[in-house]
Amino acid sequence: MKNVLSAAQVRAAEELAKQNGVGETFLRFSASLAVADIIFEHVKNKPENSIAVFCGSGGNGCDGLLAAARLRTVGLNVTAYTVFDIAKYDAETVAYVKSGGLKVEQASNYDGSATLIVDAIFGIGLNKPITGEAAELINKLNAQKGAFKIALDMPSGLICDTGDIMGTCFKADETVTFSCYKPGMLFGSGRNMCGKIIVKDVFATDSDMHVYEDGDFPAYVRENTAHKGTAGRVYILGGCGSMVGAPVMAGAAAHTAYLNGAGTVTVCVPSVHRAAMSARATMSIMKFMPDTPDGFIKFDKKELDDIVSMASAICVGVGMGANPELGNMVKYICDNYDKAVVIDADAINAIKGDYDFIKSAKARVILTPHVGEFKRLTDLEATVENAKSVAAELNAVLVLKSATTIITDGREVRLNITGTPAMAKGGMGDMLSGCITALTCAYDPIDAATVACYRNGLGAERAVSSYAQMMLTANDVLNFAEYKE
Secondary structure: OEEEOOHHHHHHHHHHHHHOOOOHHHHHHHHHHHHHHHHHHHHOOOOOOOEEEEEOOOHHHHHHHHHHHHHHHOOOOEEEEEOOOHHHOOHHHHHHHHHOOOEEEEHHHOOOOOOEEEEEOOOOOOOOOOOHHHHHHHHHHHHOOOOEEEEEOOOOOEOOOOOOEOOOOOOOOEEEEEOOEOHHHHOOOHHHHOOEEEEEOOOOOOOOEEEOOOOOOOOOOOOOOOOHHHHOEEEEEEOEOOEOHHHHHHHHHHHHHHHOOOOEEEEEEEHHHHHHHHHHOOOOEEEEEOEOOOOOEOOOHHHHHHHHHHOOEEEEEEOOOOOOOHHHHHHHHHHHOOOEEEEOOHHHHHOOOOOHHHHHOOOEEEEOOEHHHHHHHHOOOOOHHHHHHHHHHHOOEEEEEOOOEEEEOOOOEEEEOOOOHHHOOOOHHHHHHHHHHHHOOOOOHHHHHHHHHHHHHHHHHHHHOOOOHHHOOHHHHHOOOOOOO
């Protein structure tokens, strides 16, 4: 896993490294070598490539100059361009890179011919809008077609802590950042401007916010004597009469639960769908719940007690619509059940403004709102700080779904960045809910949510390599969501 640090935290980590005997020169050379190695991999065996490195007058620019000098020593066609008056640059660094034969020119001389462009203009310290010649240059570089574009540490124009764009912003195909992710890469406009993010370790960092990667998850191996009963009995309550596809999505969530280790999955849907779901059922056990004339599942204490007594994990809310009794069902389950409950979709809307019962719930609650549902539930903006605060207040795990999904138990924050814009379709959240619910039979709730988000996002990335983005459906993701410990 990689840490996520604000600009102030990065500076503190750098200062601590210096106090521990790591000199600034060493940090600069380490950063520049890391960048040079990445660039070299892009252009090796391609002698026709020309590299243009655009350098500001601060630390980010120094890193760019040193990286360009390194690339020059291995025979690559590279030119460094200074964006500001040369008098503003560190004279020792400029003299050093020129002594090795690096061409250093004014950015105004750039003719637009480079096949690889490196942005080392502004770093994490940017705090005002980019204007004038620097803005014109960035817009010119963005408009250049055919060149591969790499940003050093942060794309110039992107605020480190928020992802806000300050006037204009370099749009990178790849961003090479040092020692940790920065929040602005993952939120705001960051995911649009950074491209692929590569974290290269230069100095030690510490944080309570992390991006989890492949291999970071605890292994789970069943005992040899395991059977379907010990593997976990998952119950999914979903569907309503007015949305014919809703119970089908509940069934899809069940399929996902099976793929993620559940021993048995019972789909609980309104009785109005008995005929349709009986024809569609495959592996799932069907439980037809008493329903109203409108096709909503009724609050029935006996039926809920049966579910509570049997289930190893429960998911409630998939496609249940504006069921007037849904809020009471959610409260009853949380108050009378001591295992994991995933509250999703319509169940989140059903408890908006009235969710204090979660604080004292017997159940281990996992809430899975997307950004809009979180706003309706809490009347708060969907930020890391608010998500962490709500999770701590409720003693629950919160999975705040977006391009960067925030997973928190109120103590630590985990960010999931797997996935693709192709997932912006109905049904993806239902799949995720089934995955989380099943994994709670094997993992603690926060680990279950982390693994599920990572796995679903990775499955979508794999699927997009076989399907066009516009064609991808939730069911397609299932075919590619296999997970290797």
